[in-house]
Amino acid sequence: MCDIVTIGVITAMASTGASMNAQSNQAKMQRKAQERATADENTRFNQQMTAQRAKEAQEAQVASSQIREVITKTRVAKGRARVSAEESGVTGQVVDQLMSAYERQEAESLFAIQTQTGFRGVNTLLQDEQASFASQQRLVGIDKPIAGVDYLGAAANLAGAGMSIYRGYQDDRLKESQLELSAAKIKSLEGA
Secondary structure (H helix, E strand, C coil), X not given: XXXXXXXXXXXXXXXXXXXXXXXXXXXXXXXXXHHHHHHHHHHHHHHHHHHHHHHHHHHHHHHHHHHHHHHHHHHHHHHHHHHHHHHHCCCCHHHHHXXXXXXXXXXXXXXXXXXXXXXXXXXXXXXXXXXXXXXHHHHHHHCCCCXXXXXXXXXXXXXXXXXXXXXXXXXXXXXXXXXXXHHHHHHHHHHC
């Protein structure tokens, strides 16, 4: 009987040890997976922000080109108008009004370009804030607490296994005692 008890205790200890080792390995693997996912998310966010800055630079370049084009067109138009006015012999207030109309048109065009650029800047800022918040939420989702080895559970399992083995041992001893008692009663009845 002692051999069965010893085997039971060894089996329970080995099972608990294997369970604790598996829990430890699982925690290590989860930690590594979280580190990789965090690094991947940081890389993704940095790439998104880099792409956004490149887009901003392109938009600024386009706006700058548009401003130069408006200024150049206005200068050319004003130059042609002056030459035409001089060739026609028109001077004074009419020419000044024509020049003012070109300048007003130029100012309106520049204002529209600058307003559009401002709206794009606000939109970009809002997109950046949203992307930052979304990235933070993904990181929160990644960095969940990692369960460690459950020592208390392992101890409870060992205690439970020990009690079960002990109960089985006691049951076996009780059965043996009952068999011995029954055998002794049978012998005494046969002798009587």
